Every structure is written in structure tokens, then in C-alpha cells.
Amino acid sequence: MLVFFANLQAWSQTPLNDLVEKVNFKFDSKSRTTGNSWKDVQLPTNAIYGRFIISKANLGKYSKVIFTSYKDGQQQVLTGGQLREWGNSSAYFNGNQLSVQVIQDSRDKGHVFLEMEQMIVGYPTRGIKSQCGSTDDRIPSNDAAVGRIVPVGCTGWLITNGKMVTAGHCTGSSAQILEFNVPASNSNGSIVHPPVKDQYPLLTSSLQTGYPSEDWAVYNLGTNSETGLTALAAQNKSFNVVQTNAANTIRITGFGVEKSSNNPYNPERNQTQQTHTGPFSSATGTKLYYATDTEGGNSGSPVIDEATGNAIGVHTHGGCSTGSNSGTNAQLQSFWNAMGLGDGNPDPGTYCVSKGNNVSDEYISKVVFGSINKSSDGGNGYSDFTATSTDVALNSTTTISITPTWTGTQYNEAYSVWIDFNQDGDFGDAGEQVFTKAASQVTPVTGNITIPASAKEGTTRMRVSMKYNAVPTSCETFTYGEVEDYTVNITNGTTPAPTYCASKGNNVSDEYISKVVFGSINNSSDGSNGYTDFTSTSTSIAPGSSATITITPTWTGTVYSEGYSVWIDFNRDGDFTDAGEQVFTQSATQSTSVSGTISIPASATTGATRMRVSMKYNAVPTSCESFTYGEVEDYTVNIGGASVESAAKNLPAETVVLYPSPAKSGQNINMRSNQAGQVYTVMSALGRVVLSGKVSDSNFQINTSKLGKGLYILRVGKSTRKFLID
Structure with missing residues (x-):
């Protein structure tokens, strides 16, 4: 029957x-x-x-x-x-x-x-339906956020939190499916279904609708049975919904029918995705009106503001025979609340709800990410650990480790992690799903998370979710598993450089500093304008060690007596006035070069800091002085680790140490290792080789002058190291 x-x-x-x-x-x-x-x-x-x-x-x-x-x-x-x-x-x-x-x-x-x-x-x-309007100006389209609902024959679309929106009158059938990447229909107009990997079940239990008094509906979608992915993760596209009537042109994209009476008639387009734009007519607090071509099957399509690409409502009725089609306005408060998008200006502190309803069989017992190292017992299926935080830098990559615990039988668990990079209160923007792992019994699961350069600096939310047998969505409530929220502080990766006082010689026509040698610094110059910023030239030296400095003057004519002084900002506080920071002085002399030993105190703060070299006619200069005759030059000293020579000799095999990191743009990266003779490669964060060569000795410098700002990966021998250029 x-x-x-x-x-x-x-x-x-x-x-x-x-x-x-x-x-x-x-x-x-x-x-x-x-x-x-x-x-x-x-x-x-x-x-x-x-x-x-x-x-x-x-x-x-x-x-x-x-x-x-x-x-x-x-x-x-x-x-x-x-x-x-x-x-x-x-x-x-x-x-x-x-x-x-x-x-x-x-x-x-x-x-x-x-x-x-x-x-x-x-x-x-079978049969021919009525047509709205005399011509059909829709054209084929492929918006990845818009799908076909079957068997009811409507359109549904994804919003930023992964939910699906459609018309309220499209909810009459149970066990409906949303299909993406729909192929062309047959030559007689009968539809063809996409592969199983492009089909997602509408979760009937999640349905929110105002129908019949208000024509809108919002669903959660189940994961795909073949890929384990959510629709949002697979399609990587969603609509930003806004509450506005300020539109001039409206686009309707959806899966309308193709009638034999259409002009032109294209049966292979029947119930496939097509789109058209038309003028915006008017709006009320609950309805939108526009003259855009639609057909049967477009119910549930997004009403799109063509100028911005934002959705401002959901299409519900054709009516071009009377001048306008119409849809439900996103400003309708009940509709907006059901979408879970806040008040239109999302509060970063208010995120959608997600939890596991049962943690008696499995839960997340440990999360490690940066300085986060949190053990827990599953709680009630959701744990707010936002008081636990870590700093991560723009362009940096950090490993995350998630450990499950099973109380008895070991089940397959799937995972997902999101970071709200633009701090807009949701995890629906492109790139915010930063880690997924298909269902398995692996423990722990690990992966690398890269912070994009476009991320907004400051504190934001990270969500970690584990679900039995399927990859979870960001706003999902599921049966088995757990969700945990943390705080991530996104930084620019650097400590703001200290501002140092000015010092210079006002006249270098008679004498200037022509050469400075200290560690790997061996810099010749012509005096410039009395002050030269050579902070892109650096050397590295360990706390507790010492090195010789040599300063060579040049006289253009008469040889005058010159006084010298050198300072190093050992505590990196932006001045040279602390005890012990004046590391070399020489009273006025006509010597063709002056030399002395500079000792680095064991208490010196590690990292890149400023060294100032000053020469003044007939007197020892002070650190912030402007004087008549002579010159001042500033350099960078990287303080850290044991002395290069002794440390390299005592390094275990395959040890590689890079410094400074972060480094300034154009500043060489020093590498000390036991890898002399080995080939090295430097790759960008995307895996592209940008530098390569051979390590010449245990204290080797990598020239970074051709590298832009960002995270890089060095591989030499069996070792891999990361460094940052800012």
C-alpha cells in the first residue's frame, strides 16, 4: 500500500x-x-x-x-x-x-x-505549478552556507554559531535532512541527491519556531555520519545576521523549483541552488519586502543585504505578482533570541551553551595548552575554567593536549577546540575552529594551534569539547562527553621596547667613531650625523662571562684627545643609570684605538638589551648628553645562557639553541649547537622553505634580512626549533 x-x-x-x-x-x-x-x-x-x-x-x-x-x-x-x-x-x-x-x-x-x-x-x-512573474532571472549559484531541506523541499542556511535557519512552515516533516553541494537535476527535472558526506540531519528535538503566528524556525544539525564533521566545519561558511532595515538591494539564494512555463525553462536547475538580486521595498518590525525573483522551494532562504553580505531575515512568501516577495525580519525579537546571537552587539562574556549530559562513562580529565595544565573530574558535563588562562602570541603555534578518562569500557571519542579570535562572543567565524580529531580511542590527543596575525589582541574564550563517537559543534548539547571553557590572552609576542634618552655629538667634521668591535659586533661607520642607531647589529654574551671591546676613532685632520664611555642596560629598564651599567670608561687620549674588558654580571636580565658607545672631545661623556664634538652609537646585546664556546662544547648531541627569539626584523638569529656541517632549513608557518644552508661552526648566525615578521621553523639534523621575528 x-x-x-x-x-x-x-x-x-x-x-x-x-x-x-x-x-x-x-x-x-x-x-x-x-x-x-x-x-x-x-x-x-x-x-x-x-x-x-x-x-x-x-x-x-x-x-x-x-x-x-x-x-x-x-x-x-x-x-x-x-x-x-x-x-x-x-x-x-x-x-x-x-x-x-x-x-x-x-x-x-x-x-x-x-x-x-x-x-x-x-x-x-508530476504536474505544473503556478509561476510568480513573467520571467525568471535567477542564475545558478554555489553559496556554501545554503542547503536544500528534504523531503519538505525548502531552503536552510548556516549562521555563525552553526545553527540552521529556515521558514517556520518548512518544519512539518520529521526526520528532515539538509543537503549541501547539490548536483544538477535530471533532464526531466527530477532531483539528484548529493553524496552522503554532504547530508546532515535536522535535530527535531532542537527545533525552535514561532510558526504559525511567526514564520521562522531554527534547528541544530547533527554531524555527518561519514566524516564526523559538523556542517559548519565542512562548509566553512556561514551568514552573519544583523538587525537592520538599511538595505538597497536584496539577494535571495535558495533551492526553488524550475517550472516548464518558466522563460527560459531549465529542468536541470530544478531544486538546485539559484540566486537573484532585486530592490528592497520596505520593512516593518516583523516583515521585509523586496522585488527579487523566487520560486517554490525558496522558502527558508536567507534575505541578504547585497552591499554587506549579511543576512537580515528569512524568506517565507512569494508575491511578485503584487509587487513584492516577503520574509521574516531578523529584528523580530523571538526570532533573534532563538538564533542565539545576543543583542546584535555580541557581549564577549556571553557565549552559547554547550555541554555533555552524561559524564558517568567518559570525560575530559586533563587539558594542556601553553601555561594551562588543568586536571579535572568532568563536573556536570560543562566546566567553566575561564579563571585558568595562558598567553599566546600572534603568529605563534602552541601544542594542545587533551586527555580523556573512561570509568569503565573505553569508547571512541571525538574532539574539537575553538578560540574566539575576533572576540565577538561566538565561535562561528572562519578559522575559529582550531582543532578537530575524529572519533578514536587515542589518549591523549594532541595537535598544533596557530594564532593568526589577524587575531584581536587581549583576553578571549577557548572552548574544548569531547563527544562520544562524533566531532562536536560549538553550541551543542549532547549525550556523552564534556565541554570545558578557558581564557586565552592573545599578545603581540613582544615586550614593548624601552625608550632610551637621546645622546649625540653635534659635530663630526673633525672626529668620529669609525669602528666598534665587541663579541660578534665588528662594525665600521663614517660618523653620520653624530648619532647612529646600530641596534640591528648585535652580539650574544652569557651572564657571568666577559668580552673585550675595542673602539677606533678617526680624525679628519688634527688628532685631538678623546674620552670614551660604554653602557649596557643590564636590567632592561630603559636607562643606563643603574649601578654597574657604565661598563667601560677611558679618559681623554689620542690613542688610535681604546680597549677594555666588559664583564656581564650573573644577575643581568636575560634577553636583548641596549649598549651605548660614546666618544667626546677632551672629556668622558655621560649617557644622556648632547655635546659639541664627537659621536654616539647604540647596539644590541643579547644576554643569555652559558658562554657560547663552552656551552657548545658541552651540548648533548642534537642540541640546538636559538637566540634571540623574538628577534627584531633584520636582526640575525644566533644558533649554538653541535651541528657544524649539517644542512639547515628555515620554513614559514605554512611549511614553505624560505632559507637553507650549512651550519659552519658551533656559533652560527642565520641572516634574517629577507624574512618578514612571523613564526618560523628551523630544522637541522634531527632537531626542530621555532623562532619569532617581530
């Missing part, structure tokens, strides 16, 4: 043009004598697709059901949990020859079975 779908009633935006029927179909795996049950299904000859409806099932925790199409080989494998998420139904399968198979896993000790009594069967297009 054939039973027609009850919701094939007429509507201003009609459902699928295909004739859809429920047919009686009997399959009971309990009647089989083996652990595995199989049945081929032959649909009527003129059927073009089918979908299985399950009446009863017990698949335990490990057993599976497999649905297959013989037409294109598409297959869907569902566990018991996934079957419930799909509303006790399968995906849509093209063709009229299908199969169903139950695979019993030996770990499920109870009786595994599956019963079906009905199927949804689609047939070619």
Missing part, C-alpha cells in the same frame, strides 16, 4: 516537485540466524531515490547498519547513537536498487536488531 506524505499541501513556496511516497517495506533483522543481516531492496522501476525509515532498533554501542545504493555506490554507516541523531532514518540514496545490512559487533553482548516497515520513495516530476 502506498501512503502519500501528509505535508504535500500547496504553499506559496512549494515543496519538492518530485512525487514523494511512503511505501510499506518489511525488514526485521531479528529473524535472521546469523550475527549479520542483509537485504537487497528493489524499488519500483520508475523510482529515482529512496530513504529508509527505522521503526525499532538496538545496535548496542559498537554494531552498525549499512545502507547502500547500487546506482552510484554511495554508502552510509551508522552506529546506534548516529541512527538516533538521524531521526531513526537514513540519508537519501539515488536509484531504485538499494540494500540494508546490520553488522553485529562481538562486543555487544545483548540482542542486536533493526526493524523497518516503511521507506520514502521519490518519483519523477
